[in-house]
Amino acid sequence: MIDNNAATLLEVRNLHATVNGVPILKGLDLTVRAGEVHAIMGPNGSGKSTFSKVLAGHPAYEVTGGEVLFEGRNLFELEADARARAGVFLAFQYPVEIPGVTNSAFLRLAYNAKAIEEGRDELDPLEFDDLVREKAKLVEMDPSFLDRSVNDGFSGGEKKRNEILQMAILEPKLAILDETDSGLDIDALRIVAGGVNALAGPGRAIVMITHYQRLLNYIVPDHVHVMADGRILKSGDRSLALELESRGYDWVTGARQAA
Amino acid sequence: MSAVLQQLVSQPYKHGFVTDIESETAPRGLSEDVIRMISAKKGEPDWLLQFRLDAYRHWLTMVEPTWQNVSHPPIDYQDIIYYSAPKPKKKLASMDEVDPELLRTFEKLGVPMNERAALAGVAVDVIFDSVSVATTYKAKLAEVGIIFCSISEAVHDHPELIRKYMGSVVPTSDNFYAALNSAVFTDGSFVFIPKGVKCPMDLSTYFRINTQDSGQFERTLIVAEEGASVSYLEGCTAPKFDTNQLHAAVVELVALDDADIKYSTVQNWYAGDENGVGGIYNFVTKRGLCQGRNSKISWTQVETGSAITWKYPSCVLLGEGSSGEFYSVALTNHMQQADTGTKMIHVGKNTRSKIVSKGISAGRSSNSYRGLVKIGASADGARNYSQCDSMLIGDRCSANTFPYLTVQNPASIVEHEATTSKIGEEQLFYFAQRGVDAEQAISMIINGFCRDVFIHLPMEFAVEATKLLGLKLEGSVG
Numbered sequence: 001m002i003d004n005n006a007a008t009l010l011e012v013r014n015l016h017a018t019v020n021g022v023p024i025l026k027g028l029d030l031t032v033r034a035g036e037v038h039a040i041m042g043p044n045g046s047g048k049s050t051f052s053k054v055l056a057g058h059p060a061y062e063v064t065g066g067e068v069l070f071e072g073r074n075l076f077e078l079e080a081d082a083r084a085r086a087g088v089f090l091a092f093q094y095p096v097e098i099p100g101v102t103n104s105a106f107l108r109l110a111y112n113a114k115a116i117e118e119g120r121d122e123l124d125p126l127e128f129d130d131l132v133r134e135k136a137k138l139v140e141m142d143p144s145f146l147d148r149s150v151n152d153g154f155s156g157g158e159k160k161r162n163e164i165l166q167m168a169i170l171e172p173k174l175a176i177l178d179e180t181d182s183g184l185d186i187d188a189l190r191i192v193a194g195g196v197n198a199l200a201g202p203g204r205a206i207v208m209i210t211h212y213q214r215l216l217n218y219i220v221p222d223h224v225h226v227m228a229d230g231r232i233l234k235s236g237d238r239s240l241a242l243e244l245e246s247r248g249y250d251w252v253t254g255a256r257q258a259a
Numbered sequence: 260m261s262a263v264l265q266q267l268v269s270q271p272y273k274h275g276f277v278t279d280i281e282s283e284t285a286p287r288g289l290s291e292d293v294i295r296m297i298s299a300k301k302g303e304p305d306w307l308l309q310f311r312l313d314a315y316r317h318w319l320t321m322v323e324p325t326w327q328n329v330s331h332p333p334i335d336y337q338d339i340i341y342y343s344a345p346k347p348k349k350k351l352a353s354m355d356e357v358d359p360e361l362l363r364t365f366e367k368l369g370v371p372m373n374e375r376a377a378l379a380g381v382a383v384d385v386i387f388d389s390v391s392v393a394t395t396y397k398a399k400l401a402e403v404g405i406i407f408c409s410i411s412e413a414v415h416d417h418p419e420l421i422r423k424y425m426g427s428v429v430p431t432s433d434n435f436y437a438a439l440n441s442a443v444f445t446d447g448s449f450v451f452i453p454k455g456v457k458c459p460m461d462l463s464t465y466f467r468i469n470t471q472d473s474g475q476f477e478r479t480l481i482v483a484e485e486g487a488s489v490s491y492l493e494g495c496t497a498p499k500f501d502t503n504q505l506h507a508a509v510v511e512l513v514a515l516d517d518a519d520i521k522y523s524t525v526q527n528w529y530a531g532d533e534n535g536v537g538g539i540y541n542f543v544t545k546r547g548l549c550q551g552r553n554s555k556i557s558w559t560q561v562e563t564g565s566a567i568t569w570k571y572p573s574c575v576l577l578g579e580g581s582s583g584e585f586y587s588v589a590l591t592n593h594m595q596q597a598d599t600g601t602k603m604i605h606v607g608k609n610t611r612s613k614i615v616s617k618g619i620s621a622g623r624s625s626n627s628y629r630g631l632v633k634i635g636a637s638a639d640g641a642r643n644y645s646q647c648d649s650m651l652i653g654d655r656c657s658a659n660t661f662p663y664l665t666v667q668n669p670a671s672i673v674e675h676e677a678t679t680s681k682i683g684e685e686q687l688f689y690f691a692q693r694g695v696d697a698e699q700a701i702s703m704i705i706n707g708f709c710r711d712v713f714i715h716l717p718m719e720f721a722v723e724a725t726k727l728l729g730l731k732l733e734g735s736v737g
Binding site for chain 1: 680683684685686688689690691692693694695696697699703704706707708710
């Protein structure tokens, strides 16, 4: 939903970042307003996932230049956990398994960490159970998953649904979905996309990182960006994704060489 | 992140303070004279002096074990003070008579024992520098025939029981440290649960080393007669010193027919500083004898302290259908070394044992599980299940598993499972991305890892243990 009067949520300017000393992001610019849905597409190695990790504050990535403002505030002043509590959410491409920690205990800890930050009351296990069961319906997750260890023994699709469940519970302002569609069959994709669509709205921006236009049939973006070699080369509306589908990424990267 | 994790584990020891109580101490070193002095000071009968001297003479012929996966400078046994006691006072009838200084010490440790005793329904037999100074609930327990007192008192009041059982599970010649303990033990606890009595409350002893350089040589003896049951809690903490302190305790448990003994420990002796200076050497011999049919002994331990831990709470499963359990969490950080585990000796028919060991290593520590499961030729239908899990925090620590299986009976089943995992940066980042800081994340992962053991701790201890692990790991992950 494009509303040029909506507040700017995320402002990325000339962002540079390295991992193990190797430059990956090389001058990335992006503006995201509240309520918008963005898709960032691009070939392998273009830096899409790095961008998501840098925004979330992964310790392995070093920011070497540029700035990122989140609600007008320098995002890099915040540690990763503080960014999360401020409303930045990353749905992981490969969610880690945490044996021995139940999903419900984990979710409640996360929920309460944010509640404390916002000066709201923490929920006790019973109150939280009501909330989480309600939210679990959104991604058609069986409540038995709540008693299992976080992602432990989950299938690929179950892990992705669990990510969206966390998003539903934490109600972030900015949700970054890192290849949430990878490894999903059609049914799982429909469920995950349904969950995301239900959560999309005026108060929340979504940035989807994906290789494939397929996801965009389910979650329709307002803006599509093509990324290569650590920066955004081309931006457009949904038709850009369709054009990419038919012409391939070389069309964009080649266009860049010609320019 | 690494720096954050490093900071997290580097919190100084909270309980480092010295209580100023005038001590009466023996000269440094060990000789027959020192042993005679200890025995005389305690007004012991001649048979007990002989018990000590026999142990001492045997000890002189023994050498320290070297098979454990730990290293330390040689211990000078002639540089240790073997006896140290607060000045003898008249017998204390109530808590009001206890030295206020001592009570303040317990306050600092977070063990307000009178309150704790009253509120939690726990009778506390307090060991303070080797001499029991207060025993609560004794009268109440006596009504049902339970004896809960110091070993010294028991020697005087119940000599026949001490003579019969002391040394019956861990003989004076059992091993180097047990022999040393048998020669010089100063005090400890004695519990006797008569036939058919279920002890109505958890029994608890808090140990604390106070005088610098004084070795601690406690002895605990618990006897549960036919059909009796008891749950015993042992907790430790010690003040901060730079010189190493030797702690060589002996614990013996005896369970007769259908008796049930549950022994739980939270051990938090001073572990030394980040560079391994100071800390307690904790060389302990704990063994239970399931003597009767269908008897049961269960050890649960949470080992978080000491510079070096050398400890193998064991069960000798003699009675037909008897069972032994060992649930352990051993956490090492900084330069700590732990070599701990259990021995399950199956002798009787249809005996069962279960071992669940969780080792957590952080800093530059070394953490080894060492366990023996022995199925004797006569142990038809014996079963053992062992599970040994290790968790590594950071990349400078080590974890080892040394399982020994000796099976002499084909009609038995022995199972062993082991896993190793690591608290990784990716896990912590996952927590962080959900708004949870590293400290809480580690605490939650560790508690999840230890859950199979914690569920066997009494409620009070479980809460304490959870906090303790969090505290011990503050500043340590990386």
